[in-house]
Amino acid sequence: xxxxxxxxxxxxxxxxxxxxxxxxxxxxxxxxxxxxxxxxxxxxxxxxxxxxxxxxxxxxxxxxxxxxxxxxxxxxxxxxxxxxxxxxxxxxxxxxxxxxxxxxxxxxxxxxxx
Amino acid sequence: xxxxxxxxxxxxxxxxxxxxxxxxxxxxxxxxxxxxxxxxxxxxxxxxxxxxxxxxxxxxxxxxxxxxxxxxxxxxxxxxxxxxxxxxxxxxxxxxxxxxxxxxxxxxxxxxxx
Numbered sequence: 001x002x003x004x005x006x007x008x009x010x011x012x013x014x015x016x017x018x019x020x021x022x023x024x025x026x027x028x029x030x031x032x033x034x035x036x037x038x039x040x041x042x043x044x045x046x047x048x049x050x051x052x053x054x055x056x057x058x059x060x061x062x063x064x065x066x067x068x069x070x071x072x073x074x075x076x077x078x079x080x081x082x083x084x085x086x087x088x089x090x091x092x093x094x095x096x097x098x099x100x101x102x103x104x105x106x107x108x109x110x111x112x113x114x
Numbered sequence: 115x116x117x118x119x120x121x122x123x124x125x126x127x128x129x130x131x132x133x134x135x136x137x138x139x140x141x142x143x144x145x146x147x148x149x150x151x152x153x154x155x156x157x158x159x160x161x162x163x164x165x166x167x168x169x170x171x172x173x174x175x176x177x178x179x180x181x182x183x184x185x186x187x188x189x190x191x192x193x194x195x196x197x198x199x200x201x202x203x204x205x206x207x208x209x210x211x212x213x214x215x216x217x218x219x220x221x222x223x224x225x226x227x228x
Binding site: 032034036041042043044045046049051090094096101102104105106107 | 159204215224
């Protein structure tokens with residue numbers, strides 16, 4: 001079955017510290033991969049996406065993600081976290097055979113300590 | 115370019131009532147998706163409309179329905195509201211014309227059922 005796991009339910013980091021949010025997927029082939037961010041009470045904003053090519057993807061707000069096929073992972077990173085980054089982060093996949101189907105992970109809640 | 119818009123922002127209803135939520139996609143997008151985000155349950159796919167037709171639906175009862183208009187805007191209707199319908203309802207749109215595709219989300223409608 002196709003699924004997305006985000007092992008960390010909640011992460012707390014200090015402002016200025018680096019951040020890595022983990023994402024692993026289960027799928028028979030390489031899917032399309034996404035990271036979204038949701039601020040409290042808001043909709044989801046697309047941070048970045050990976051379709052093919054360079055496995056290191058740059059996104060908005062200083063975020064990047066690296067696709068590792070051997071580990072079925074698509075981890076999100078940021079070198080220096082800002083207090084405004086506190087939000088819920090969702091990893092998602094779309095199977096290449098059914099582009100309408102988006103499978104979301106359970107999300108990781110990020111808290112930032114000033 | 116305007117993003118996905120949803121109305122109303124908040125809604126309070128009582129059990130047994132009916133509700134209609136509205137969504138306007140990004141200009142040029144023909145596909146609209148509806149998701150339910152209930153507390154503790156993550157993002158659950160509800161419905162997908164494309165070119166005025168319902169293309170797919172998630173595992174929700176028939177009292178959840180909707181439609182898409184010729185201008186590609188969409189309505190989500192929920193009949194006979196139950197307490198567990200309380201959630202953030204998110205609408206997303208995509209171009210629907212190519213693979214890979216990316217879904218862009220609106221701010222959501224917060225529904226509270228008392």
